[in-house]
Amino acid sequence: MTLTLTREEAAGRIMVGLDKPDAQSALQLAGRLEGTGCWVKVGMELFYAAGHEIVQELKNRGFKIFLDLKMHDIPNTVRGGARSIARMGVDMFNVHAAGGSAMMQAAMQGVGEAVAAGEAQAAPLVIAVTQLTSTSRETLNGEIGIAGSVEEAVVRYAVLAKHAGLQGVVASPLEVEAIKAACGEGFLAVTPGIRPAGAALGDQARVTTPREAVDGGSDYLVIGRPIVAAPDPAQALESILKELTEA
Numbered sequence: 001m002t003l004t005l006t007r008e009e010a011a012g013r014i015m016v017g018l019d020k021p022d023a024q025s026a027l028q029l030a031g032r033l034e035g036t037g038c039w040v041k042v043g044m045e046l047f048y049a050a051g052h053e054i055v056q057e058l059k060n061r062g063f064k065i066f067l068d069l070k071m072h073d074i075p076n077t078v079r080g081g082a083r084s085i086a087r088m089g090v091d092m093f094n095v096h097a098a099g100g101s102a103m104m105q106a107a108m109q110g111v112g113e114a115v116a117a118g119e120a121q122a123a124p125l126v127i128a129v130t131q132l133t134s135t136s137r138e139t140l141n142g143e144i145g146i147a148g149s150v151e152e153a154v155v156r157y158a159v160l161a162k163h164a165g166l167q168g169v170v171a172s173p174l175e176v177e178a179i180k181a182a183c184g185e186g187f188l189a190v191t192p193g194i195r196p197a198g199a200a201l202g203d204q205a206r207v208t209t210p211r212e213a214v215d216g217g218s219d220y221l222v223i224g225r226p227i228v229a230a231p232d233p234a235q236a237l238e239s240i241l242k243e244l245t246e247a
């Protein structure tokens with residue numbers, strides 16, 4: 001079913017991956033996105049270079065922030081990490097579902113501790129990475145050694161994340177229907193692997209267009225290079241918004 005969104009609704013579902021090597025270039029890009037209503041995603045490249053300060057600056061500029069650090073460690077370490085992240089005031093962060101239930105529950109515990117101690121004004125959404133969107137079935141079966149289809153592996157992780165109390169998962173838009181069937185419509189599907197028609201895949205293996213992702217039920221579309229590496233990032237975002245606001 002084609003879902004026609006208002007411009008505001010469409011922008012509120014887009015998370016632009018600020019995959020930049022330093023604060024200056026990230027803020028220059030953010031400047032082109034200000035006022036559009038989109039989220040920004042701060043991942044490893046930017047956070048390891050520019051840390052807490054870049055998060056605060058982006059918050060000051062009014063962006064909603066998904067901190068994409070994909071924690072994967074023993075439960076006690078993840079609990080502490082989650083508490084520190086919650087203190088930063090981001091709106092969403094993630095862990096790897098492959099860390100298991102105890103690790104995911106520990107992330108929720110860390111968030112709860114930050115809120116109870118008054119260190120965080122609000123609890124960020126916590127979601128779990130299922131199978132990276134760069135992973136093909138060949139890689140999953142042949143290299144990683146997990147049998148079955150990618151969709152089966154993704155749904156297994158999604159169910160685990162749901163039972164651990166997380167609010168959603170990161171997956172490809174191709175798996176969203178199965179995730180929602182297993183975990184319910186309200187369980188968030190945050191989907192990278194978005195490529196406008198004709199765009200280069202790069203290292204992504206499981207992709208759809210923005211329109212296909214929204215029609216398939218994705219709640220948030222994570223988009224990096226198709227916007228960030230475009231000659232005019234603001235224009236690239238506009239053309240994606242146009243795709244989502246037209247029937």
Ligand SMILES: O=c1ccn([C@@H]2O[C@H](COP(=O)(O)O)[C@@H](O)[C@H]2O)c(=O)[nH]1
Pocket residue numbers: 017019043068129131132133134170171192193194202204222223224225226
């Ligand atoms: O499974 C995953 C999890 C995270 N990502 C991140 O999303 C963006 C996608 O960038 P593109 O340039 O649009 O490919 C990037 O920051 C990844 O770290 C993902 O792609 N897949």
